[in-house]
Amino acid sequence: MTTDEKNAKKASIREKMLEHQSEARVVRKIVLIISILLLLFIVFIGGGGYLYIQSALKPVDSKSKSQKMVEIPIGSSVTGIAQTLEKNGVIKNAKVFKYYVKLKNEGGFMAGEYQLSPSMDVPEIVSRLKTGKVLAKASFKIAIPEGKQLKEIAAIMAEATKQNEEDVFNKLNDKEFIKELMAKYPDVLSDEIMSGSIKYKLEGYLFPATYPFYKPNPSVEEMVFAMLDKTRTVLADYAEESNDKKLSVHQLLTMASLVEEEATGKADRKKIASVFYNRMKKGMPLQTDPTVLYAQGKHKEKVLYKDLEVSSPYNTYQHTGLPPGPIANAGKVSIEAALEPEETDYYYFLATAEGEVIFTKTLEEHNKEKAKHISNKK
Structure with a gap:
């Protein structure tokens, strides 16, 4: 080249x-x-979206002096409430309201007739719905105490509304009604309640609280909706902890019901829960008397040895682990004890006549305390 x-x-x-x-x-x-x-x-899109959301959270008309009567029916979902508020012109956008409620983890909205104004912003409306600042006074209230069983709750509902007690109890156990409730409350009522060994499907699920009703003679359905709404709201506060501990709603309420039924006014419920969990880890039967009485369908002050022979999946003297389901409703304190038991090495406890609860580590210690404080209990 x-x-x-x-x-x-x-x-x-x-x-x-x-x-x-x-x-x-x-x-x-x-x-x-x-x-x-x-x-x-x-x-541009993000900023526009942010401005849109901020605008939707502001009052529909900040200068408005008008008041609108808005009825929130018993059992309303957040979506239903949002749509009702938008329809009545007190919020701008139902979807934004719903997402705001979820983002802020708000809940516990109370049914009733509210006097709301287009001049209110979303946080103010949410606050009013939570605190139950309604225009109308409750026609009457139903108080469901802690530790009540489904039959007792049915009696309270029947008396308050002057309905037939048997009809109310039958409705609470109606198969089609139960299916309807499971569809309406899938996050509360799971397939676990459909087990053949479950005595009553709604046992333990009707939360203990005082329920106001704003219309005379609410139906059984309306009362149950209010109670399950409350159960859902309460359990939502413990959802993350339940998931961490791998406890289903059914398991949580079952354990909480045992704590509730065993606890006295002076009892340390977290220690009682620790005894149950310790026994379960060792494969020991829980041996808790309230499950025996529940199996028999009785209320007794003393459990005799012959009572322990009842053949039932609820009999925790004969079967290990939790019973098939809750044996009563449980309050927040018992639910929290079931989620956060104290760390102990106790395997036994007994309640004295004075209401004190004595915890022991061994059967020998337990029997000594039993001889001191309990005479012919069984």
Whole structure:
């Protein structure tokens, strides 16, 4: 190859390299422009979305002096409440209201007739719905105490509404009604309640509280909706902890019901829960008297040895682990004890006549305390 040919080849290579560099610069410019445009688009959309949400949370009309009567029916979902508020013109956007409630983890909305104004913002409306600041006074209230069983709750409901007790109890156990409730409250009522060994499907699920009703003679359905709404609200506060401990709602309420039934006013419920969990870890039967009485369908002050022979999956003297389901309703203190038992090495406890609860580590210690404080209990 001659010198001229070599120079020509070098010039060609140099020219191609310059072309590639020029193309690369163009490509980089295009990428930069596209990136800037995308960034501007994201900022525009994000900013627009943020402003839209902020606007939706503000009053429909901050200068309005009008008041609107808005009825929140018993058993209303957040979606239903949001739609009702938008329909009545007191919020701008039902979806934004719903997402705000979920983001803020709000809940516990109370049924009733509310006097609301378009001049209220969403946080103010949420606060009013939670505190139950209604225009109308409750027609009457139903108080469901802690530690009550389904039969007792049915009696309370029947007396308060002047209905037949047997009819109320039958409704609480109606298969079609139970299916309807499971569809309405899937996060509370799972397939676990459908086990054939469960005595009453709703046992332990009707939360102990005082329930106001704003219309005379509410139906059984309306009363149950109010109670399950409360159960859902309460359990939502413990959902994360329940998941961490791998406890289903059914298991949680079952354990809480045992604590509730065993506890006295002076009892340390977290220690009682610790005894149950310790025994379960060792494969020991729980041997808790209230499950025997529940199996028999009786209320007795003393459990006799012959009572322990009752054949039932609820008899925790004969079967290890938790019973098939709750044996009563449980309050927050017992639910928290079931979730956060104290760390102990106790395996036994007994309640004295004075209501004190004595915890022991061994059967020998337990029997000594039993001899001191309990005479002929069984």
